[in-house]
Amino acid sequence: MLRWLCALLVGAVLSGFTFLLVTGQYIKDGPVVVMLSAAHGLHLGDLFVVTGWAVAMLAVVRLTVTTR
Template structure:
């Protein structure tokens, strides 16, 4: 169950980012928090993107860190 949830979270975040890349629009860029150059900077809306990226990476790390299932381990106990 946790594996599926992690995969679903990572897939949803990646799909959302792909949509933003294709449309080229954010719902709200927000004010510039950190100016990197004359016409580039870190906007408040970018924090949403960074948070989504972090959630997706943590979900993928959880998938990798989970022990592998052994065949037959899903069978209910006999008794």
């Protein structure tokens, strides 16, 4: 039970930081890959962040599901 609570906490923190990174503006965002609206889009740097988030979430699930 404690392992699942820790996994949920780590997942929430990872998701929160990912949200902040994707919605923020940085000097080296990279080119826009997908336009979401006239003023918003998905940059090349955002794809790197989302890929890292997905790998980290898979690692959390893997650590949580495996038995000792």
